[in-house]
Amino acid sequence: MVNFNVTPIKKPSVALSDLQWNAKDLTTDIAWCEQIINVRLNLYFNQETSYSGVSEVIAPNVASYNSPYGLYLQQANLTFVERLALVLALLPAVKPSVLDVFLYKNEATERPYTEFGCQELGGCIYATGETLAFLIGCDALEDRFNIQKQLYQQAQSAAFKLLQLKGESDDVSLMKIPFQVKDEYLHLFTISEPYRPDLSQDFPAKRVVSGKRWQDLNLPDATMEQLEDIRGWIKHGHKLKQDWGFGNKIRPGYRALFHGQPGTGKTMAACLLGESTGSDVYQVDLSLITSKYIGETEKNLEKVFSMAEDKSWILFFDEADALFGKRTESNSANDQFANQNVAYLLQRIEAFNGVVILASNYKNNLDEAFFRRFEAVVYFKLPDAAQRLSLWKSGFSDKSSLESSIDLSHIAKAHELSAAAIMNVIRYTSLKAVCDDRTVILAKDINAGIQQQLGNDERNNALSRF
Structure with a gap:
């Protein structure tokens, strides 16, 4: 290479x-x-x-x-x-x-x-x-x-x-x-520009960007330390293999699993790992990968891996458990088909010389054999009260102001929302203000936005009045 x-x-x-x-x-x-x-x-x-x-x-x-x-x-x-x-x-x-x-x-x-x-x-x-x-x-x-x-x-x-x-x-x-x-x-x-293929049947993956900075990641220290390790590999792994003589001692590439509830920052972290190291991140489109015909899923996966080989790309499989769940001992044709897909990916990610990140909301849904292949398993937990308060405070626009009855500290402590859910509430309430031609964020809109995110009547009744 x-x-x-x-x-x-x-x-x-x-x-x-x-x-x-x-x-x-x-x-x-x-x-x-x-x-x-x-x-x-x-x-x-x-x-x-x-x-x-x-x-x-x-x-x-x-x-x-x-x-x-x-x-x-x-x-x-x-x-x-x-x-x-x-x-x-x-x-x-x-x-x-x-x-x-x-x-x-x-x-x-x-x-x-x-x-x-x-x-x-x-x-x-x-x-x-x-x-x-x-x-x-x-x-x-x-x-x-x-x-x-x-x-x-x-x-x-x-x-x-x-x-x-x-x-x-x-x-x-x-x-x-x-x-x-x-x-x-x-x-x-010719034009000396990075080649960035578009999403298509021939390349079932799309380039994703976050538009944010590494400093915008608001995650626990333990999670950030693991992400820094991955970032270190992306930036300096070639020195370890070439200058330090590890090329024949370690497997090619790097594999990581991101797991945790929806909205905890898995996709954003994958994007920022790329953006902060000058690497393009391609999210694999599972709808274009999966096929009911035997062997076609593996062929579609191979299109992605072959294109990404020898490049400084990061391949990101979101909700990977939907495609690569646990293998079963059933003899049914469907189960054998699924087992074949899992076996292929296990073999392919181990041979791939780039960075592969699999993301799952439910770690236990993945086949156990994957865990022996991962260099890093990173848990994305819901933000704690202090992190939620920081997200609430930094999320609103400078053009808006909060109604006097709103206590962000109380909201942060009372409602265990993910970072994505908090941002959805902020977007909802801010759009309400824009539509009503006002700059003040109302308490009733925050309350309604939280109810939407919780999506559960029983929990809705427990919401505080402020």
């Missing part, structure tokens, strides 16, 4: 943005690729050239590159073939006209040259493994098979692992699949 958080490029005195450096460095590499194409075609058609093979076309020195694209090349130390494959895959997005030369028809067959191997997709020409084999002159089957082997062992190559190799069917040879750079790397190598 190439780490973009270390070994920063020493920028020259010329102040350019990363986008401008990408354009500059890619222009150089594209010119190199064009030269390779011209040399290979001249050799193939017996045209005059000073080269006896494309390997003589010297690749530009990456040490002079100053872009995110250049940084990747420097750290990945790509081979000639890998670098050429990467540039070919970038061409449809950055300079598609370079590949037009492969559209020439064979006069004998009145069709494009089969050996060029390009594929047309959505009106755009894409290089393939066949194109790469042609360009580097793979006349012998052994040379061709070596390229095919690299494609099949995609994850082991610093270049080929960046490619999205998807055919129309599983039967399509990898040599014939269009070379396309994965979206996250295309963003990095």
